[in-house]
Amino acid sequence: MLETTVMLLIIAPIIFSLLFVALPKSLYKFLAWAFFLVGVALSVMLVLDGTGTVEVAGSNFATLESIVLILEVLIILYVLYVSAKHKNWPTLALIAISAGLAAYSYMNVAEVESASFNIDPFSQVMILIVNVIGTAIILFATGYMDHYEEHRHLNRQKTFYFTMSFFLAAMNGLVMVDTLGWLFLFWEITTLCSFVLISYNQDEEGINNGFRALALNLVGGVAFSAAIILLGTRFDIATLSGIGTSSSAAVLALPVALLCLAGFAKSAQMPFQSWLLGAMVAPTPVSALLHSSTMVNAGVFIIVKLVPAFTGTTLGTAIAIYGAFTFVMCSALALSQRNAKRVLAYSTIANLGLIIASAGIGTPLAVAAAIMLILFHAISKALLFLCTGEIEHTIGSRDIEDMSGLIKKAPLLTMLISLAMVSMLLPPFGVLLTKWVSMEAASSNPIVIVFLILGSALTTVYYAKWLGTVLSSTMDKNAVHHAKLETYFPLSFLGLCIVVTSVLVFTIYNYFIKPQVEILLNIAPTVSGQAGQFTSEIGAFAYAAIFIVLALAILIYFATRSMFTPRMSNYYMCGENNLERDGLMFRNGLCSYDKSSASNIYLQNTFGENKLTTLGYVISILLIVIALAGGVL
Amino acid sequence: MNVNDILLAVLVLIGAPIVGCIAAGIDRKITARLQGRVGPPLLQPYYDVRKLLSKDNMIVNKSQNFYVVVYLVFIVLSLLMLIFRQDILMIIFVYTVASVALIVGGMSTGSPYARVGSSREIMAILAYEPILILYALAIYLLTGTFKISAVVDASTPLLAYTPLIFIAMIFVLNIKLKKSPFDYSTSHHAHQELVKGMLTEYSGPGFAIIEIAHFYEYVFLTGLLFVFWTVNPVIGFLLSTAAFLLVIVVDNVTARVYWQWMLKLSWTFLLAISIVNIAFLYFSGVKI
Numbered sequence: 001m002l003e004t005t006v007m008l009l010i011i012a013p014i015i016f017s018l019l020f021v022a023l024p025k026s027l028y029k030f031l032a033w034a035f036f037l038v039g040v041a042l043s044v045m046l047v048l049d050g051t052g053t054v055e056v057a058g059s060n061f062a063t064l065e066s067i068v069l070i071l072e073v074l075i076i077l078y079v080l081y082v083s084a085k086h087k088n089w090p091t092l093a094l095i096a097i098s099a100g101l102a103a104y105s106y107m108n109v110a111e112v113e114s115a116s117f118n119i120d121p122f123s124q125v126m127i128l129i130v131n132v133i134g135t136a137i138i139l140f141a142t143g144y145m146d147h148y149e150e151h152r153h154l155n156r157q158k159t160f161y162f163t164m165s166f167f168l169a170a171m172n173g174l175v176m177v178d179t180l181g182w183l184f185l186f187w188e189i190t191t192l193c194s195f196v197l198i199s200y201n202q203d204e205e206g207i208n209n210g211f212r213a214l215a216l217n218l219v220g221g222v223a224f225s226a227a228i229i230l231l232g233t234r235f236d237i238a239t240l241s242g243i244g245t246s247s248s249a250a251v252l253a254l255p256v257a258l259l260c261l262a263g264f265a266k267s268a269q270m271p272f273q274s275w276l277l278g279a280m281v282a283p284t285p286v287s288a289l290l291h292s293s294t295m296v297n298a299g300v301f302i303i304v305k306l307v308p309a310f311t312g313t314t315l316g317t318a319i320a321i322y323g324a325f326t327f328v329m330c331s332a333l334a335l336s337q338r339n340a341k342r343v344l345a346y347s348t349i350a351n352l353g354l355i356i357a358s359a360g361i362g363t364p365l366a367v368a369a370a371i372m373l374i375l376f377h378a379i380s381k382a383l384l385f386l387c388t389g390e391i392e393h394t395i396g397s398r399d400i401e402d403m404s405g406l407i408k409k410a411p412l413l414t415m416l417i418s419l420a421m422v423s424m425l426l427p428p429f430g431v432l433l434t435k436w437v438s439m440e441a442a443s444s445n446p447i448v449i450v451f452l453i454l455g456s457a458l459t460t461v462y463y464a465k466w467l468g469t470v471l472s473s474t475m476d477k478n479a480v481h482h483a484k485l486e487t488y489f490p491l492s493f494l495g496l497c498i499v500v501t502s503v504l505v506f507t508i509y510n511y512f513i514k515p516q517v518e519i520l521l522n523i524a525p526t527v528s529g530q531a532g533q534f535t536s537e538i539g540a541f542a543y544a545a546i547f548i549v550l551a552l553a554i555l556i557y558f559a560t561r562s563m564f565t566p567r568m569s570n571y572y573m574c575g576e577n578n579l580e581r582d583g584l585m586f587r588n589g590l591c592s593y594d595k596s597s598a599s600n601i602y603l604q605n606t607f608g609e610n611k612l613t614t615l616g617y618v619i620s621i622l623l624i625v626i627a628l629a630g631g632v633l
Numbered sequence: 634m635n636v637n638d639i640l641l642a643v644l645v646l647i648g649a650p651i652v653g654c655i656a657a658g659i660d661r662k663i664t665a666r667l668q669g670r671v672g673p674p675l676l677q678p679y680y681d682v683r684k685l686l687s688k689d690n691m692i693v694n695k696s697q698n699f700y701v702v703v704y705l706v707f708i709v710l711s712l713l714m715l716i717f718r719q720d721i722l723m724i725i726f727v728y729t730v731a732s733v734a735l736i737v738g739g740m741s742t743g744s745p746y747a748r749v750g751s752s753r754e755i756m757a758i759l760a761y762e763p764i765l766i767l768y769a770l771a772i773y774l775l776t777g778t779f780k781i782s783a784v785v786d787a788s789t790p791l792l793a794y795t796p797l798i799f800i801a802m803i804f805v806l807n808i809k810l811k812k813s814p815f816d817y818s819t820s821h822h823a824h825q826e827l828v829k830g831m832l833t834e835y836s837g838p839g840f841a842i843i844e845i846a847h848f849y850e851y852v853f854l855t856g857l858l859f860v861f862w863t864v865n866p867v868i869g870f871l872l873s874t875a876a877f878l879l880v881i882v883v884d885n886v887t888a889r890v891y892w893q894w895m896l897k898l899s900w901t902f903l904l905a906i907s908i909v910n911i912a913f914l915y916f917s918g919v920k921i
Contacts, residue, residue: 405743407696426730427723436722439766443773446915450908453770457762464733465755468740472748473694539720539779546710546727553706557699564690564838571693571744572833584745598748601756 002049006117009042009127009172017165021158028161029486032139035165039135043127051121051515053178057114064115068185072102075188079214082195088211094218101225109232118178118241120519121512122371126175126301129378132497133293134168136490140386141285143486147393148283152201160200164289167193171294175301178239180228187224187262187298191217194295197286198279209278216275220265220299227258244308244520256309257628259302260319267299267352269326270620276349280341284389287341291348292382297374300355304370307520311362317445318627320360324442324451325623326353329616331458336607340388340398343462344381347424350455351377351431357448358438364525365536366441368513369434375508376430379501380423383494387417390487400466401599405474412488414470416495423498425463428546430502433534440539465600474584505543506534638717645716646709653848654678656855660881667885678844685841693742698839700738705846707731712853715860718782721769725762728853732758735843739819739831750830753892754818760899761805767907768802768857771795774914775921785863789921792861792872797910799861801903803876806854808895812884817892851877 016035023031056064076099083091141164145157170189177183191214199210231237235252243252243259268276276296280287290296303319310316327350334346351373358370392398394410407414423429427436435456442448501508509527518524527536534541573586573596588594605611658675665672674680692698711728714720732754739751769779775794776783784791792799808815816822819830829835835843855873862869 407741426733427726432726436726439722440773440779443770446911449770450767450911453763453766456766457759460729460733460762461755461759464736464758465752467733468737468748468751468755471696471737472740472743473696474743538773538777539722541720541723542714546730549706549710550703553703554699556706557702560702560838561698566690566692566695566698569691569693571742572746572828573744574828584743596745598745598752601752 002046002052002119003054005042005046005049006054006119006176009046009131009176010169012038012042013165013169013172017162017169020161020165025157028157029142031161032135032142032486036135036139039131039168043124043131046119046127047124049119051119051124053119054117055114056116061114068182069106072185072188075185075192076102079192079218083211083214086207086211088215091211091215091218094215094222097222098218098225101222101229105225105229105232109229109238112179112181112238115177115179115182116239117176118239119176121516122301122304123175125371125375125512125516126297127172129293129297129375130168130171130175133378133382133494134171134289136493137285137288137293137382137386138164138168140288140389140487140490141283143484144285144389144393145283154201156200156202159196160283163193163196164285167197167289167294171298174298178241180231180238180240183240184221184224184228187266188221190266190295190298191221194279194290197290198282200282200286206281209275209281212278213275216265216272219272220262223258223265224262227255227262230255230258240302240305243306252309253313253315254628256306257315259306260310260315261624261628263299263301263303263306264322264356264624265299266302267296267356268349269299269323269353269356270329270349271617271624273326273330273346273349273616277342277345280345284341284385284392287345288382288385288389291344291385292378296348296352297378300352300359300370300374303356304359304367304374304520307359307362307367310360311521315627316360316362318360318623320357320362320442320445320448321451322620322623322627323353323356323358323360324448324455325619326350327357328451328455328458329612329620331455331462332607333609333612333616335458335462336602336604336609336612337462338399338401338602340391340400340403340466341385343400343466344384344388347459347462348377348381350459351381354435354438354452354455357452358441361438361442361445361448362521363441363444364517364521364523365527366438367520368509368517368525368527369438369441371513371516372505372509373431373434373438376423376434376498376501379494379497380420380429380431383416383420383491383498384424386487386491386494387413387420390491391417400469403466404469404472406470408473413491416491417470418467419495419498421463421467423502425460427541428502428543428550429498430505433502433505433541433543436539436541437534437536440536443538469600502543503547509534641716642713645713649709649712649852650845650848653851654682656851656877657848663878663881664885667882678848682841682844685836685844686838688837690838691836692839693744693834697738697741697834698842700734700741701835701839701842701846703734704731704738705842705849707734708846708849708853712849712856715781715853715856718780718785720779721772721781721860722766722779724781725765725769728765729758729762731846731850736831738835739833742834744834746828746833747831750818750827750833754831756892756896757808757815757818760895760903761808764798764801764805764899764903764907767904767911768795768798770911771798771914772860774911775919777920781860784860784921787921788864790862790864790868791921794914794919794921795861795910797906799858801907802858802861803879804899804903806858806876807880807883808899809850809854810880812880814883814887814890815895816884816889817895820889 019031079095170186174186195210195214198213199206265272279290330346330350334343337343355370355373358366390413424431426432439452442452514524584596585593586596657678662672707727707730711724714724736751736754739747772784773779819832855877858873858876859869862872
């Protein structure tokens with residue numbers, strides 16, 4: 001039963017990707033709905049099937065192994081071809097190195113007799129994220145892409161849907177497979193898919209950014225294959241779970257550090273962050289998919305899986321400091337950005353840094369926080385990205401300042417994006433709960449906790465000002481709003497997911513997180529959840545009380561609203577309004593009328609990209625070198 | 634939840650605004666005397682609120698009063714959580730909900746004065762939130778838990794090992810009470826270019842709710858300072874009262890500054906002394 005589901009999870013997205021190619025555009029809407037339903041059904045089936053391993057051996061294995069080999073060769077040939085065609089020498093050099101490593105490992109690493117899939121609770125969570133959020137994003141795309149292509153005179157939707165669906169197949173494989181060789185194939189497929197999707201527009205910027213993503217991820221790929229070779233030749237380990245259970249955790253430090261490096265590149269941590277920032281030239285569904293449910297999660301997935309190999313070691317501490325540093329640096333950079341997608345990109349990198357920091361701390365509580373943050377962040381970030389895309393279609397801009405007055409132009413959309421933002425920074429929602437858990441867990445390491453404190457304050461600031469801007473009501477009301485079911489259903493669905501997962505946080509914790517931490521560290525965090533409280537050994541988070549109070553606030557507001565009959569009036573403008581034209585007009589010193597405006601504070605001179613990026617590169621590279629050096633010594 | 638807890642909660646719900654109201658009255662009285670005026674009666678803040686509640690509910694949009702209700706309710710919740718000795722980190726996050734609600738309420742009106750005030754208040758969050766969380770961290774390092782109850786049960790006052798954080802917390806009190814030199818988001822003093830800042834478009838019942846929430850906030854913020862000396866509640870009370878009076882005096886003897894100045898002060902001096910204090914706690918490993 002489990003075996004069928006595992007196979008279906010990989011095969012179904014591939015079938016859908018072929019269907020997208022075969023069928024005409026008019027049917028995409030129905031295909032996407034079907035894909036969404038199939039994705040939800042399969043991932044729920046996997047959860048119901050329970051945990052376990054699936055062995056592939058014998059003739060099946062031989063066939064699949066040769067398919068894997070052929071695909072690997074095809075990927076290398078394809079990348080060689082495109083990088084030569086576009087004369088992108090760094091990529092060409094990197095792919096040549098990977099080809100060399102692949103050949104070396106083919107000749108020197110001992111053949112394995114079987115491959116296995118390892119379904120643990122963490123894989124189930126990841127499968128849920130990928131197949132529920134990922135397919136919801138594809139559904140959103142069917143309501144988005146026509147408009148997008150119309151503006152840019154493109155007609156590449158077949159490539160788009162094919163790659164998006166194939167991406168999900170690779171991601172499903174990645175989070176389930178245990179054999180490192182196969183894992184590497186899925187890893188490289190996601191890299192390649194992201195390259196195709198980022199360079200979707202086929203203009204110069206798109207292709208350059210695509211190559212940057214490809215090159216930086218190939219750096220990670222090279223580290224990955226070096227780690228596989230080391231593990232295979234020196235330690236005779238060929239599975240991911242084998243690294244964790246190996247008794248010689250200390251001698252494994254170098255390959256583990258290399259695998260973590262691959263994870264950093266995939267998760268766009270500093271100094272690799274530029275690929276994710278460049279990824280936003282692609283259509284919004286691509287950014288949403290890369291940032292929330294798939295690509296970047298693959299990196300942190302590997303790192304969390306490796307926790308047993310570095311917990312309590314110097315490498316673990318180095319990883320924790322590195323992640324916390326990325327968190328504070330990227331939060332500061334996000335503060336200085338006006339472009340909504342850039343803010344979100346930095347916020348993604350920052351939150352992944354927080355996940356990595358939690359994994360690095362390696363206590364049961366911290367690891368639980370890391371896994372929970374992956375889940376909650378994926379939902380909230382997917383909703384934020386999709387809403388930003390929809391806002392861009394509604395008001396024609398992704399500048400935060402242009403979003404003021406959105407509540408009047410598109411109320412439902414504003415409510416959804418506000419929910420997503422609130423869920424990123426305020427209790428009682430999941431992301432804050434996990435941030436609280438990771439902060440409490442990090443308090444044993446002074447450097448990490450200070451970074452987390454600063455980063456958390458910066459996070460509050462950049463989301464609060466954006467939240468205030470979208471909710472501010474201005475008098476002008478000129479945008480026409482189209483509400484399509486294909487766009488609004490995924491948005492509302494994700495909004496509902498945020499609320500439901502936050503309410504059921506303890507159930508999720510008991511069902512998925514606790515068993516997983518037990519698998520990774522052999523001890524469970526001492527956390528209990530009586531009476532709507534999330535209680536650990538060092539603190540308590542009364543999320544139920546906060547939900548009740550929030551409901552109470554809404555109740556009080558509606559109950560007292562009728563007691564005080566509202567009377568609408570205009571802004572106070574020092575008695576100088578010109579109401580005939582606009583509520584925001586005032587009389588200036590020359591006795592003519594001007595329109596008043598106010599904008600948010602971005603602290604460009606303190607936290608701007610030109611001020612911080614170089615510093616970030618230097619320190620992050622230093623930290624990685626320290627981590628690697630710690631691995632060798 | 635037993636009968637005593639419920640009685641205590643009711644007592645706090647009723648008592649806190651009374652205490653806060655008197656504190657606000659004392660504030661106005663002292664300010665008046667320092668300015669050579671007689672000043673209003675002690676209960677003037679109460680008369681103000683009563684009158685505001687009877688006024689027309691003038692609004693510029695339909696949602697603005699919702700944020701004010703959220704502000705009030707979450708201030709009350711954070712105060713209750715403090716009284717019931719909950720997790721201090723959690724209390725700070727709940728308190729952040731209240732602060733953000735007021736900011737969003739200001740911005741939601743869309744008025745330029747309110748938006749200027751709100752953006753500055755957002756910067757205030759950047760200035761004080763790290764200090765507040767470092768204060769929570771100090772409690773954790775000294776007691777091994779984030780729960781306030783551990784501080785209350787301890788036999789040594791918190792202040793004995795956290796004098797620098799106490800100094801930083803007085804600045805936080807100054808920023809949060811929006812007193813001069815940090816009263817740039819909204820102010821009790823007349824500032825022409827800001828009008829009433831963040832709260833410009835609030836009047837009547839909506840503004841009354843903000844005033845009531847302020848009463849609770851007075852008690853909550855001084856309560857955070859009370860935690861520094863819970864061993865002897867009398868000393869704790871005197872300590873927090875002294876800090877409050879100091880802030881009022883500072884309010885009257887200083888002029889307001891640019892918000893940039895506050896940010897610099899906070900991210901250099903205040904953070905530095907707090908981190909020094911934390912480093913001391915971490916390396917010495919003292920417990921209370």
